[in-house]
Amino acid sequence: QSALTQPPSASGSPGQSVTISCTGTSSDVGAYNYVSWYQQHPGKAPKLIISEVSKRPSGVPDRFSGSKSGNTASLTVSGLQAEDEADYYCSSYAGSNNYVFGTGTKVTVL
């Protein structure tokens, strides 16, 4: 099972928006609405920010939003803030008792 494909990096100025793609296949992202997104700051554990494609857990700012089209899911961070600078990982159920994570995207706030 290959990792989902994400761009290695993305950047934006404070207040701008950045969108991160997460490309899988018809066996994972395309097959299930079980796509999640995690934010990981350096030296810290990942934090859930989006579940089931577009649901935001309690406490996650509404600046974070998720969507999916076909085999590609996307995370958009609107109104970028300095604290959004982190690594972001998508994840999808891939069937047969297997989950797969994305390759990760480093977001830089310029």
Place this chain on the structure above:
Amino acid sequence: EVQLVQSGAEVKKPGDSLKISCKGSGYSFSTYWIGWVRQMPGKGLEWMGIIYPTDSDTRYSPSFQGQVTISADKSISTAYLQWSSLKASDTAMYYCARLSGSYPKTPFDYWGQGTLVTVPS
């Protein structure tokens, strides 16, 4: 408050066995799936497997099947990840995390702080 507290960092030799732990508190440990995720130095996240403490139903990623063993002791609200013979390539940070609800629909909503395992070559 939901917490997952992992055991401390380990430095082992190739061929050694190891068992690391993840203790849950603040919720009904038995009724939530607990999973393990590997992060090699400077790399991304990898899903290793998951266990349901109530009945020890365990599912492994094909990549890790046969390489590690996941177990749980619901009487002490603790999940484990163990190796019988470590390799240098097992050097990584290992996280435990709780599924927020039913498998496989739900994501990992709470994470442990991570356990760094170092196996010098």
